[in-house]
Amino acid sequence: MRRRKIKGADEKLLSYKHYIVNGMIDQKLPEDESNDSKSLFDNRVAVENEIYNTLIDNYRGNWNNIFKNNNPIHIEVGTGRGQFITTLAEQNPNINYIALEIKEEVLLRAVEKADDLKLSNIAFIWGNVEFFDLYFSDKELSRIYINFCDPWPKKRCAKRRLTYSSFLELYRKKLNDNGDINFKTDNKDLFEFSLNEISSNDWMLRNISLDLANSDFKENITTEYEDKFMNLGQAIYRLEAIDIRRK
Ligand SMILES: C[S@@+](CC[C@H](N)C(=O)[O-])C[C@H]1O[C@@H](n2cnc3c(N)ncnc32)[C@H](O)[C@@H]1O
Numbered sequence: 570m571r572r573r574k575i576k577g578a579d580e581k582l583l584s585y586k587h588y589i590v591n592g593m594i595d596q597k598l599p600e601d602e603s604n605d606s607k608s609l610f611d612n613r614v615a616v617e618n619e620i621y622n623t624l625i626d627n628y629r630g631n632w633n634n635i636f637k638n639n640n641p642i643h644i645e646v647g648t649g650r651g652q653f654i655t656t657l658a659e660q661n662p663n664i665n666y667i668a669l670e671i672k673e674e675v676l677l678r679a680v681e682k683a684d685d686l687k688l689s690n691i692a693f694i695w696g697n698v699e700f701f702d703l704y705f706s707d708k709e710l711s712r713i714y715i716n717f718c719d720p721w722p723k724k725r726c727a728k729r730r731l732t733y734s735s736f737l738e739l740y741r742k743k744l745n746d747n748g749d750i751n752f753k754t755d756n757k758d759l760f761e762f763s764l765n766e767i768s769s770n771d772w773m774l775r776n777i778s779l780d781l782a783n784s785d786f787k788e789n790i791t792t793e794y795e796d797k798f799m800n801l802g803q804a805i806y807r808l809e810a811i812d813i814r815r816k
Contacts, residue, residue, distance in 0.1 A: 577693055578673045582695060583584045590628055591734040592669075594621050594698025613699055621703065630706030636665040636690065641711035644669060646731060647718050651679020653792040654714070658683065658691040664711075666691040669698060676711045680754050698731065701739050708745040713717075717794035720759040732763035737770050740813050750810040753781070757797040760806035781805040 582589055593692055595616035615621055627778035633639055645654045668691065670676040683691050694704055718731040727733060732752065740750060744809050749773070754760050768774055778784040782799060785816045786807065795805055 578798070579695075580679050581593065582673050582677045582680060585693075588680050588683055588693050589618055589676075589789050590624075590668055590692060590694045590696075590698060593694070593702055594618070594703065596623070596697075596700075596758075615700060615703060626704050629704060630693075630709060632667070632705070632709060632727065635692065636673050638673075639663070640665050640690070642667060642709060643712040643714065644705075645714040645716060646701075646712055647671075647715070648651045648679055648693075649675050651676075651792050652796075653681050653716055653790050654691065655679065655682040655686060655688065656790050658688045659686055662770055664690065664691055667694060668692075669694045669696055669701075669704070669806045671697050673694075673752060694737065698736070701736075701743065705743045707742050708748075710743045711743065711745055711748050712743065713740050713748070716792045717749065717798075718759075720756040727762070730762065730766075732759075734766055734770050737767065737772065741814070744812060744815075746815055748812070750766070751807070752810070753805060753807045755794070755806070757804075757806065760808075764808065766786070767808070767810045771812065771814045773813045773816045774808055774810055778805070778807040779804065781807045 583591060595618055597614045620675060628635070642665045643657070644667040646669050648654050648670045653667045654666050657664070668676070668679055670679065670693070673695060676693060678798070680693050683693070688690070696704060712779055715731050721727065721729045728735065752763060764774065776786065776787055781789060782805060783807055791799070798805065
């Protein structure tokens with residue numbers, strides 16, 4: 570199944586060759602999509618083609634060579650228009666950032682921000698979080714940011730939530746021994762789900778905030794969605810998680 574592309578945005582995006590990695594791998598879905606017992610990730614199979622081979626040969630396990638340093642790598646999943654990750658990249662030149670986003674129209678805005686700021690410590694994957702395993706080798710990442718991901722409120726869609734157990738297992742593999750997950754949302758139900766899912770899958774929760782604007786966490790960098798919700802007076806929830814199986 571491939572997403573329909575909007576002509577123009579994808580070509581423009583791919584023209585930023587120094588920033589962008591095309592991770593839009595063709596994928597197969599199983600014939601019976603109603604199999605709820607399996608995660609979405611388990612159900613999808615990447616079709617091996619030129620993009621797949623380039624990812625495996627040139628990017629997976631090679632990110633520090635691409636950044637030309639051994640600095641830690643932090644990734645934001647579902648980066649949207651990129652305010653958060655480009656601000657972090659500007660403020661922290663000794664960290665490498667990767668932004669992963671599926672929609673070319675919004676990712677283009679994020680890449681343009683990085684280009685305007687002439688950032689050299691950031692890369693962008695136009696891709697799908699379900700193929701995280703093909704983008705990174707094990708222990709290649711130091712931090713995973715998940716900001717305001719889609720809540721998928723229906724129970725039967727729980728496996729699509731980015732804090733569902735199968736995603737947590739994927740993150741566990743890709744984080745190194747000092748790695749952590751930083752998660753923010755405006756959605757109380759998603760936050761409650763995430764607290765339960767994360768803690769029941771051998772992660773330790775820390776720095777939990779139920780109202781980020783009025784918390785002790787002063788170094789917060791906001792995302793576009795966060796600004797929108799905060800302007801509406803909504804509380805923002807935040808947590809950090811570290812893997813307790815790793816030692
Ligand atoms: C609600 S928006 C939040 C954007 C940004 N993080 C923010 O806080 O402003 C969720 C983003 O995740 C992206 N997204 C959804 N599913 C994705 C997937 N499977 N892989 C990568 N990105 C995805 C969407 O395209 C969208 O830009």
